[in-house]
Amino acid sequence: MSIENHQKTENEWTPLQRDLLLEVRKNSSRAVMFHQAISDRLGLNATDHKCLDYLLSSGPVTAGRLAELTGLTTGAVTNVIDRLEKAGYIVRDKDPNDRRRVVVKPVPEKVSAISPLFQSILEKTIRIIDSYTEQEQTAILDFLRRCNDMTLEEMNRWK
Amino acid sequence: MSIENHQKTENEWTPLQRDLLLEVRKNSSRAVMFHQAISDRLGLNATDHKCLDYLLSSGPVTAGRLAELTGLTTGAVTNVIDRLEKAGYIVRDKDPNDRRRVVVKPVPEKVSAISPLFQSILEKTIRIIDSYTEQEQTAILDFLRRCNDMTLEEMNRWK
Structure with a gap:
């Protein structure tokens, strides 16, 4: 097996790497649960929100553009748009730059009710960020960016 | 304003902190979208999955215990259990240690279809983790842990 194709097996992971992998997974679960809890309060599901x-x-x-941004299929995005429109959070409208195209846009008075729910968690996140050195913050940012980009690539490969 | 109550305002953030906060938010969005895409393939929503x-x-x-673990309300968890049971992924059964209690448990043959969907993303996550020094991995792990714990605390405060 050549070096570049070598994939670590579970036995070769350090305890630290194992803990980190577990925490990445927990992080992902937590995000889904958090958005479900927020969405329950808004009467939307986590994906719609x-x-x-x-x-x-x-x-x-x-x-189509929303499907690209989210990584969801256009079919899934159409269902999301239907539900959000029905709940009053968005409207479908003609694109002012190209009247033949339809765009979706948020309804300001409806979405302004959402941000206060995030205020406390936002403040606490800032305090956590603030407790790391610049070098540590750089590593954390780099790690999250690469994970986010990789996940979107994976999702687009499934389409 | 005393030091311990001082909350950084947006103007005081460094560009690095601003980027990191944005990436944390993107990370959370990506997790929700990823689980939605997986769930579409399984015929479940992201929360159920x-x-x-x-x-x-x-x-x-x-x-009740599942509500504690997830941070969701017992009402929300009951709906999730109903949907998962209907889709055949779990069954309700009597607790072998206390026959008066009802527990929920996964159906092995049904859930075994799920893990191959995660294989490629798991391997790529390991490669990303592997590219950081031990010191960087420690900072990333600590950051994710604190964010995860804080989010669960926030969710439990809402109940």
């Missing part, structure tokens, strides 16, 4: 969050960062986009 | 994952780690537990 998170797609709305993507939409708030991106501004008005087509359904 | 993740609750099943908790159940696989914990072994047979009561609905």
Whole structure:
């Protein structure tokens, strides 16, 4: 087996690597549960709520673009958009730059009710970040970025 | 304002801290989207699938205990259990140690179909972890642990 193809087996992991892998998995579970709890309060499921969050960062986009941003299939995204529209969080509208295209956009008065729910967790996250050295913060940022990019690539391979 | 109560305002963050906070948020979104994509393939929603994952780690537990582990309310957990039971992933059964209690447990032949979906992402995560020094891995582990614990505390405060 050549070096570049060598994949560590479970026996070769250090206890630290094992703990880290477990914590990455816990982190992912925690995120899903957290967004479910938030969504229960909003009457949405976790995926709908998170797609709305993507939409708030991106501004008005087509359904196809939202599928690219989230990594979901266009079929799944269409269902999400239907549910969000029904719940009043978004509207479908003609693209002002190209009247033949339909974009989805958030309804400001409806989405403004969401951010207070995140306030306390945001403040605590900032305090945690603040307790690390610049060098440690750089490693954490790099790690999260690479995991996020890799996960999106994996998801796009499934489509 | 006393030092211990001082909360950094957005203007006081360094660009690095700002990037890290953004990446933490992206990480959380990515986790929700990833589990939605997996769940679409399993015919479950992201929360149901993740609750099943908790159940696989914990072994047979009561609905109350599953609520504690996940941070969801008992009401929300009951709905999750109903859906997972209907889809054939779990069964309700009497606790062998206390016949008056009902526990939920996974159905092995049904859940064994899930793990191959995670194989590639697991291998890539290990390669990413492996590229950091022990000191960096320690900082990343500590950061994730503190974020996970803090999030669960926040969720339990809402109940």
